[in-house]
Structures are given as structure tokens and as C-alpha cells.
Amino acid sequence: MNLKTVKPGYLTIAASNFDARPMTYLEGETRLGYEPDVARAVCAKLGFEPVWFNVPWVDFYPTLAAKQCDVVWFNQAITEERRTRANFTQPYGVFDEAVLVQTKRNIYSAADLVGLRVGGLATSTNLQLAESFGDVEIVPFPGNDHVLPEMLEALRRGDIDALVDDELVLIAAAKIDPNLRIAFTVPTQIPFGIAVHQDNLDLLRSLDDALTALIQEGKLAELWHCSIPEKEFPIQLLSRYQCTNGDRDESYRKST
Structure with missing residues (x-):
């Protein structure tokens, strides 16, 4: 599938530069932490190069609406209010x-x-x-x-x-x-997910498929334990949210 992104071959990610370790933080120009590690693993599945740029928190969804980024991926709890402004993948953590x-x-x-x-x-x-x-x-x-x-x-x-x-x-x-x-x-x-523009359903499904594969392969658990060793990986909770055959899980929609 030829996925449509802001810049072909890249996944442009709106995020913030503030330190939110162990989830995400900067060392020099490099993003480290659980979220960036998951982003790189997802992009490797889809043949993308991840590119982050700094956006103030209040501008995340206006930036997405203006199609200046492909996703918002920075500590985004999946809430009903946010779901009015973006589609969300299944969670990569709770x-x-x-x-x-x-x-x-x-x-x-x-x-x-x-x-x-x-x-x-x-x-x-x-x-x-x-x-x-x-x-x-x-x-x-x-x-x-x-x-x-x-x-x-x-x-x-x-x-x-x-x-x-x-x-x-x-x-x-x-x-x-x-x-x-x-x-x-x-x-x-609280489930955290990737916010995707509501027009880009192909990208949403592909991100979901990549997350599902990472969960089933044990790679997501591996990345979790590298950044968050003090907490058990929530495999049972995440398994409830996995998508099957591209369909959005109805129980997930109701729970969020």
C-alpha cells in the first residue's frame, strides 16, 4: 500500500521538546525514551523514517488539522474530546x-x-x-x-x-x-495512542497493524522494559485493544 504522508517516505511527528522521561526526552538532537523507541519500531515496519518537530501542547491538534504533520505522538491520552479532533490507534501503553x-x-x-x-x-x-x-x-x-x-x-x-x-x-x-x-x-x-488526521484512514490502519505486530512479536514488551523496568508491561490490557482485519474494536471505542 502506498501510504500518503506529508513528506513521502517519512512519518512527520508533532511532539514537544519538554522532558517527560521515561516516556520521551531529548539528548542533544536525539529523542530517547519509550515513545520514540516505539515510533522507530513502527516506522521500520512501514518503511518510514520518523521525523519529529517541536509543537506547543496547545497547538498539537491545530497542527494536525492543518496537515502540517502526519501524527501527534507525545503522551496523548485517548479521550472522547480528542477523538472529536483526530482518530487514534490502539494504545501502545496504559x-x-x-x-x-x-x-x-x-x-x-x-x-x-x-x-x-x-x-x-x-x-x-x-x-x-x-x-x-x-x-x-x-x-x-x-x-x-x-x-x-x-x-x-x-x-x-x-x-x-x-x-x-x-x-x-x-x-x-x-x-x-x-x-x-x-x-x-x-x-x-489511561490508554495512550497515536493521533492521526481523520482523513487518513489508510495510515491509521497501517499504524494499528504495525503496533499489533510489535505486540505479538514481543517487541513492544522489550521496548517497554528497556525504558520502564519498574512497571509490568500491560499485555493483557493491550490485547483487548488490538484490531483484527483492520476493524476498529467496538469495546475499545466504548472504553475510551
Whole structure:
């Protein structure tokens, strides 16, 4: 199949340059982490060369709509709202969310956050989770290249009392700074997928087929364990989402 892409022979990927290890981060000009490794493996299946370019978080879907990229592939939780703006592949992982606080604070549950300031990335599922905590003050941060360091610094300064983000990102931050710790984890099991322009169904199906092959070959699990050794690869959850004969799994559509 001759797949249509923005630049023939390449998969142009809208992403962000901010550090979200172990999922994705930059060392020099090279993208490392689980997502870029999966992207390279998928592209190898399809005969593409992956090319990333930096886009502010809020511009991901306008960039996709304008067909300036083929996909958005950067920590994209599959949500009903986002599905109005793009088609999504089956997930390449499912992830929990967590709350990070200063180590000295007596915060261990959502009940301990009542009346406090909770920060998170604007327009993210993380802030939607924070809103479910009840009587808390939501502090959104715009998705620029330095948003994670800015949120962590705001937490250290006491400008916010807690930070909600993807669990893996916060675990990495807590490992680096002993003054920060995970207060609690929420097992939200949110699926992350590749966002594809709604007009490009052939590309969507091909990406799905490549992900299915990587799962069945054990390659996706291998890449997961290289970047995320502390978490078990969610093979049973991902198996529910696999597409068969190019058909979209109805149970997956309902679950997301």
C-alpha cells in the first residue's frame, strides 16, 4: 500500500521538546525514551523514517488539522474530546496518574488536598483528575518546552501544594530530588495512542497493524522494559485493544 504522508517516505511527528522521561526526552538532537523507541519500531515496519518537530501542547491538534504533520505522538491520552479532533490507534501503553508533593508535607490522599493548590498541565487528563479531588484550587500550567521544570519549581517554592501528572514522569522527578515524593497514585489506567488526521484512514490502519505486530512479536514488551523496568508491561490490557482485519474494536471505542 502506498501510504500518503506529508513528506513521502517519512512519518512527520508533532511532539514537544519538554522532558517527560521515561516516556520521551531529548539528548542533544536525539529523542530517547519509550515513545520514540516505539515510533522507530513502527516506522521500520512501514518503511518510514520518523521525523519529529517541536509543537506547543496547545497547538498539537491545530497542527494536525492543518496537515502540517502526519501524527501527534507525545503522551496523548485517548479521550472522547480528542477523538472529536483526530482518530487514534490502539494504545501502545496504559498508564496511571499520581500526585507529587514536598517530602515534608503531610499529604497522603485526595482528602489531604482539600483547600490546597493543585497544579497540572493545562487541558490535560491530569487536571481533570485534580478536579475530581473536590474542594481544591486548580492551577493550570501552559504546555511550553519547560513546563515540567516550571511545575516542579513551583512545587518546590510552595506556589502550589501538589502536582498531578503521569505517574512515570513523577517517579522520575522524585528519584532526582529527595525533597519531593509521590503522595499517592491513582490507578486510572489511561490508554495512550497515536493521533492521526481523520482523513487518513489508510495510515491509521497501517499504524494499528504495525503496533499489533510489535505486540505479538514481543517487541513492544522489550521496548517497554528497556525504558520502564519498574512497571509490568500491560499485555493483557493491550490485547483487548488490538484490531483484527483492520476493524476498529467496538469495546475499545466504548472504553475510551
